[in-house]
Amino acid sequence: DAKTTQPTSMDCAEGRAANLPCNHSTISGNEYVYWYRQIHSQGPQYIIHGLKNNETNEMASLIITEDRKSSTLILPHATLRDTAVYYCIVRGNDYKLSFGAGTTVTVRA
Amino acid sequence: DVKVTQSSRYLVKRTGEKVFLECVQDMDHENMFWYRQDPGLGLRLIYFSYDVKMKEKGDIPEGYSVSREKKERFSLILESASTNQTSMYLCASSWTAYSNQPQHFGDGTRLSIL
Numbered sequence: 001d002a003k004t005t006q007p008t009s010m011d012c013a014e015g016r017a018a019n020l021p022c023n024h025s026t027i028s029g030n031e032y033v034y035w036y037r038q039i040h041s042q043g044p045q046y047i048i049h050g051l052k053n054n055e056t057n058e059m060a061s062l063i064i065t066e067d068r069k070s071s072t073l074i075l076p077h078a079t080l081r082d083t084a085v086y087y088c089i090v091r092g093n094d095y096k097l098s099f100g101a102g103t104t105v106t107v108r109a
Numbered sequence: 110d111v112k113v114t115q116s117s118r119y120l121v122k123r124t125g126e127k128v129f130l131e132c133v134q135d136m137d138h139e140n141m142f143w144y145r146q147d148p149g150l151g152l153r154l155i156y157f158s159y160d161v162k163m164k165e166k167g168d169i170p171e172g173y174s175v176s177r178e179k180k181e182r183f184s185l186i187l188e189s190a191s192t193n194q195t196s197m198y199l200c201a202s203s204w205t206a207y208s209n210q211p212q213h214f215g216d217g218t219r220l221s222i223l
């Protein structure tokens with residue numbers, strides 16, 4: 001699976017949109033981009049995934065660039081409960097998940 | 110919503126004990142997984158099961174076994190617990206392993222072996 005690069009940390013103001021970037025320049029044609037988050041002492045929570053089109057669900061939006069080498073997860077109205085470590089993963093046919101260091105997002109009141 | 114339930118959030122056991130960790134999913138998923146998560150080592154796959162009574166070893170199966178007698182339930186067994194098995198254990202499930210369907214996780218069991 002392709003490797004991803006994310007910023008180590010970022011802050012966001014409550015009520016504002018949080019834009020989380022992810023680089024995956026070595027992504028191959030059959031690999032999807034997945035986002036998970038992990039709140040302290042809890043299990044990872046699936047957020048969203050996509051192949052090449054932008055995706056939106058009740059939690060977030062995923063914007064994938066046309067060349068698929070990077071993506072952005074958008075939390076439209078961040079709340080204090082969105083404080084977590086966010087993981088961007090690229091995965092093809094391998095059933096194993098592997099998380100990198102992720103981005104620690106702190107939402108401030 | 111997918112619900113993956115792990116039997117205990119926190120567990121403390123002694124070295125040499127046989128430890129059972131239970132996981133139940135309510136979405137009729139074919140596949141279930143056991144991972145452990147350790148600081149600096151990330152997520153590592155212990156075992157996964159693609160059907161009832163079927164299993165495959167992951168990256169770190171030594172010291173562990175699994176059981177899947179019913180589709181919704183996947184158990185992880187530490188045959189003789191050791192201190193290096195102190196960890197956060199995560200169960201996950203998905204429709205199929207070799208597809209784009211995401212894995213959904215339980216809340217984890219934080220296991221301490223004394």
